[in-house]
Amino acid sequence: MTRESRMDKRKLRICGIGVLFSVISTSFGLEVNIPQSTYKVARGDQVAITCTFQPKNPVNNLIIISWTADPDGSFDDEGLNFGTFYSNDNHVDIDPMYEGKIQIDSNVNTRVSTLTLKQATLRENRRIKCRVNIPGDTVGQTTATTSLVVLVAPSDPVCKIKGTAEYWQNISLTCVSEEGSPLPTYKWQSYDVRNTPRSFPPKTTEQDGVLSLFNISADTSGYFICTATNEIRSASCNLTLSVMPYTMNIGSTAGIIGGVIAGIAVLVLIIYCCCRKKEKPEEFVMGPPVIEYHDAADKEDIEEGPTDARKASIEGGIDPKEKYELKAEKTPNLHSSEDGDRFDQDDRQDRTSHSRSREDLYRERDDDRRDNYNRGRYDDRRDHYDDREDHRGRNDDRRDRNDDRYDDRRDRNDDRYDDRRDYDDRRDRPDDRYDDRRYRHDDRYDDRRDRHDDHYDDRRDRRDDRYDDRRDYDDRQERHDDRRDRYDERQDRYDDRRDR
Structure with a gap:
């Protein structure tokens, strides 16, 4: 058997399968399907969701494909509308909220429509729905859904104590992460004061990050660590639990200590006063007791x-x-006295x-x-x-x-x-x-x-002597000039006389 004959047989088989699907679709109506039941994407990444459909009739004048999302269960959430494709003019109507953030590509010949989210956020963390509407073809499955899981690492949880950490009380340790998708799971661990792992006391319950402790005592004191974990990573927080006696707070403790100190001080003062009183010398009265006598009566x-x-x-x-x-x-x-007066005296x-x-x-x-x-x-x-x-x-x-x-x-x-x-x-x-x-x-x-000063004084004296000598020379020069002037005057007078 030649290679060409084999290719012909394969083509015939494909055509037969296509005719079979056509017959099935014609008999059962429109079929819409999304290949994956769940899509997972990290927050901020791009994700593409594909939807395939098989109409009842091979040729249709109008095919409308809509991409939406179900409500997430909150009070005011009515769901999301990404956009709608119309086959008559190949027009895509994008919701204003997602303008520039998504892309919808649809091909009626291959019967495939793709929704592309350029940056996934926690808002899209819900069930996504693909709906195909064909006039005159309403029998069959017209809608397909899938779950989009936007993965977000849990934020650092916050650990708190609810209740009063006193003997024989019931308290709860809470652990909550503000973010995390999928929702993180919480696990508590307990360590004693020596930082040794230990098991929880009897009757302890742990649910959704809440650790309930009953009838606590001094043995309950220690360190508690809560770990929040999801598919991305984990985060933890810790707290120190110190169980104190009943109503043993700082104010009452200070009052008790102050009262004890005051009582001791008063007791010491009383003992001191008693000792001082005993040590005081006693005054001895050496005089005899006074007995008063009176003279006999008349x-x-x-x-x-x-x-x-x-x-x-x-x-x-x-x-x-x-x-x-x-x-x-x-x-x-x-x-x-009765016998007579004679004996009276x-x-x-x-x-x-x-x-x-x-x-x-x-x-x-x-x-x-x-x-x-x-x-x-x-x-x-x-x-x-x-x-x-x-x-x-x-x-x-x-x-x-x-x-x-x-x-x-x-x-x-x-x-x-x-x-x-x-x-x-x-x-x-x-x-x-x-x-x-x-x-x-x-x-x-x-x-x-001193030697330097003497030397300086000698130099200064010699300099002064030289200056005095020069001053004497000037005096002589002045006297000489005076003489010369007088001589000139005489010469002038002589010349005047001669001229006359």
Whole structure:
């Protein structure tokens, strides 16, 4: 079989396939198709979307091809209209918003239309639609769609803490990127205070960049990193979480510390005042207690009531035994007073002497009690005073030891001062040498300057002498000129005389 025969067979097969498609299209109607279901392009790059169509009739007077985009789901978005092709005059009507930004190329013979976006933006990140309208050919698939994905790298996400980072609270860590296409996915990672990776606490949830932490504690503190990733690249942000005790903020902490310091200061002041009060010397009152005595009552008062006289004789208490004795003495005296007036005077004298003897007894008892009281009180105070003297002696010993320590330190300081003074003396010796050298150098300079001044004075004197000599010569010259003038005058007078 020759090569030409083979080519003829291939042509026949192609024609048969074309006739078959024609028959199928004629039987089923218009067919519109976009080869790819998804087109991906980086933002700012160019992309071309191709749409093919197969009409029912091979020949059509008018074919209208429209390129549009569906709404992206936002509230005020109604979709996009790129442009429309008309086959009757091969005219393309481009939307004013895309004038110069897109290009629509359509060929009715090859039944292909191409939409070219010169610089893709996020606005075109949606479903693109190709629609073919042929009058009289409305049966079949007249529209084809595809997804245009404009790839944009995620922007640097922003990490924030929602809630109060205190013990036993629930908080959320959010991570959001303002840009990113397709939408980035977020992943959180946790590190402890030693920068060691760790797992999340129990009951932690992570969804769409939100990390929810429940019943947090000091163990929850650490570093958290969020990474946003899409097909282009990834970006991350981090934050430091410091969980503090409940209501432990700066203001309350400062207030607590200030209150503690104030309380300590007041306590120290009270202790200091108490110690000062204890160290204050006690004033010893060496005088005996004052007991006031009164003279005995008159006889008339004794007759009226000896008990009242006894009460007025001494200020102080009388024990029950003495009261009983006084009562016993009072009864016979009353009986004796009833016997008659003849014994009144004797009884009065007896009572007076008896009362005086009892006053003496009371006075002696009071003296004994006063002596015992004063002796015991003086002994106690003397012992207390001796204790204070011992304490003062111990303080003197401490003071002497402190004085000895101070003297030792002062001696060591004096030795150090002497060493420093010796160092100053050694340091002054080079200074003295330097001064001697400087003085000798100054003397030499003064000698040289004096010799120079003398030499200059000699030169000046010689110069002055020369000037004086010249001035003398001028004087002689002037005198000579005067003489010559006088001679000329004489010569003139002589000539005048001769002429006459």
